[in-house]
Amino acid sequence: MKTYEVPQNIQDANDLEQKLELLKHIGRSFSVYRIDCGSCNGCEIEIFAAITPLWDPERFGFKLVANPRHADILLCTGPVTRQMYYPLLRAYEATPDPKIVVALGACGATGGIFYDAYSVLSGIDKIIPVDVYIPGCPPHPASIIYGLTTALGVMDQRLQKTSFEHDNEMPPAVEDSVLGNTLFERDLLVHSKRLMSYIFGRKLYDKYLAALVKSGNIKDTKATKAAITEAMKKEDDPRYAECLGILHNEIYTQYVPCQEEDKISLHRVKWGR
Amino acid sequence: MMKLLDISKKYGEITHKYPFEPYKVAENFRGKPAYIYDLCIGCAACGVACPSNAITVQLNENKSKLIWEFDCGRCIFCGRCDEVCPTGAIKLSEEFELAVKFDKSAMIQRGELEVQCCSECGKPFSAKRLVKYSLECLSKANLGEKRLEEAKSYVSVCPTCKKTATVANFTAGKEMVIE
Numbered sequence: 011m012k013t014y015e016v017p018q019n020i021q022d023a024n025d026l027e028q029k030l031e032l033l034k035h036i037g038r039s040f041s042v043y044r045i046d047c048g049s050c051n052g053c054e055i056e057i058f059a060a061i062t063p064l065w066d067p068e069r070f071g072f073k074l075v076a077n078p079r080h081a082d083i084l085l086c087t088g089p090v091t092r093q094m095y096y097p098l099l100r101a102y103e104a105t106p107d108p109k110i111v112v113a114l115g116a117c118g119a120t121g122g123i124f125y126d127a128y129s130v131l132s133g134i135d136k137i138i139p140v141d142v143y144i145p146g147c148p149p150h151p152a153s154i155i156y157g158l159t160t161a162l163g164v165m166d167q168r169l170q171k172t173s174f175e176h177d178n179e180m181p182p183a184v185e186d187s188v189l190g191n192t193l194f195e196r197d198l199l200v201h202s203k204r205l206m207s208y209i210f211g212r213k214l215y216d217k218y219l220a221a222l223v224k225s226g227n228i229k230d231t232k233a234t235k236a237a238i239t240e241a242m243k244k245e246d247d248p249r250y251a252e253c254l255g256i257l258h259n260e261i262y263t264q265y266v267p268c269q270e271e272d273k274i275s276l277h278r279v280k281w282g283r
Numbered sequence: 284m285m286k287l288l289d290i291s292k293k294y295g296e297i298t299h300k301y302p303f304e305p306y307k308v309a310e311n312f313r314g315k316p317a318y319i320y321d322l323c324i325g326c327a328a329c330g331v332a333c334p335s336n337a338i339t340v341q342l343n344e345n346k347s348k349l350i351w352e353f354d355c356g357r358c359i360f361c362g363r364c365d366e367v368c369p370t371g372a373i374k375l376s377e378e379f380e381l382a383v384k385f386d387k388s389a390m391i392q393r394g395e396l397e398v399q400c401c402s403e404c405g406k407p408f409s410a411k412r413l414v415k416y417s418l419e420c421l422s423k424a425n426l427g428e429k430r431l432e433e434a435k436s437y438v439s440v441c442p443t444c445k446k447t448a449t450v451a452n453f454t455a456g457k458e459m460v461i462e
Binding site for chain 1: 297298299301302306308311312315320321322324334335336348354355356357358359360361362365366370372378379380381382383384385387388389390391392393394395396397411412413415416419420423424425
């Protein structure tokens with residue numbers, strides 16, 4: 011598909027010098043026109059969160075307007091569906107020169123998760139020249155405020171292209187196992203992630219290992235049972251407490267020979283407060 | 284009007300001072316995935332898990348380096364790379380100030396890893412760090428001496444050569460090949 015070519019007169023009126031000139035004269039009054047080019051409305055919700063009194067962008071003079079003819083900044087969201095292609099161009103041409111175009115969200119910046127879908131043009135910058143990219147899916151209101159203030163030159167750009175090229179060929183060190191068998195740690199981590207997902211699962215894994223080491227002798231089933239039960243009673247969050255018991259019953263007993271009475275009976279221990 | 288002023292006095296000022304004072308995001312906020320090059324082993328688990336292909340792990344054109352590349356503009360901050368990473372080389376950070384001006388390539392992050400060539404056919408198939416890391420993991424996993432020696436020979440063989448070797452083991456060499 012042949013995409014839009016920016017007409018020469020718009021191109022001439024939109025070079026960098028004229029944009030800087032505009033920023034010099036405009037003071038503290040920026041009219042923002044928001045175009046939804048087929049986004050999922052996540053970005054819209056965050057834009058409206060960003061213009062509430064909680065963030066209050068009118069401190070810098072940002073104001074949403076209802077007409078592109080009143081706007082200085084075009085805030086474009088969405089991966090540009092085929093239906094929204096011409097409306098986007100109409101809004102772009104209607105905006106007075108020089109105009110600043112901001113691509114908001116992962117979809118606006120590069121197409122995001124839809125980058126290779128058949129029905130979209132994947133990204134605002136494939137069609138019209140973009141000045142500021144704000145990634146995020148959706149971006150946090152603070153990111154939007156940051157992006158708009160970066161567009162005005164109030165704040166500096168933080169992100170820079172980074173490239174690591176010198177490979178020392180040294181893999182990260184593997185930690186020693188507490189039981190002398192790393193398969194125990196592996197199973198423990200996998201099961202705690204299965205129980206509580208990855209963020210909380212990692213915390214659970216750390217809690218369990220800390221409680222296990224605290225027992226003194228790790229291969230002594232009585233001592234470990236007492237230590238884990240103690241940790242369960244101290245734990246504030248009942249989810250962690252129950253999962254500590256499950257981990258002990260299901261993983262620890264596989265690696266250390268245990269009797270039936272060495273398991274923790276979960277319905278008898280009172281955990282939490 | 285006076286009533287409005289009274290109400291605003293009662294509730295105080297709630298506007299964040301953000302651009303002038305740093306803003307602290309909520310706990311477990313999903314920000315930009317932070318990449319620690321020294322921990323990366325080039326296993327490509329993140330590239331497989333990434334739903335929007337923001338992370339790609341590919342050999343470069345002359346097949347001398349394995350390139351790990353992350354495009355922040357395409358990232359949807361789902362955290363699956365963090366979930367699957369075996370060494371914790373990629374973790375979601377609390378960074379939210381990601382906007383860039385004019386040049387989109389500022390959002391790209393890349394790392395180059397040395398490639399391991401297959402000991403049978405000589406074709407590159409993996410990163411050297413991954414092979415070393417696998418051996419180190421195996422050496423700490425209670426394996427027998429003989430089993431470890433065996434492992435040392437097969438970790439540096441590419442999947443295709445492994446397959447042919449297995450087929451050669453199981454057959455007498457006289458069977459008809461179905462293409």
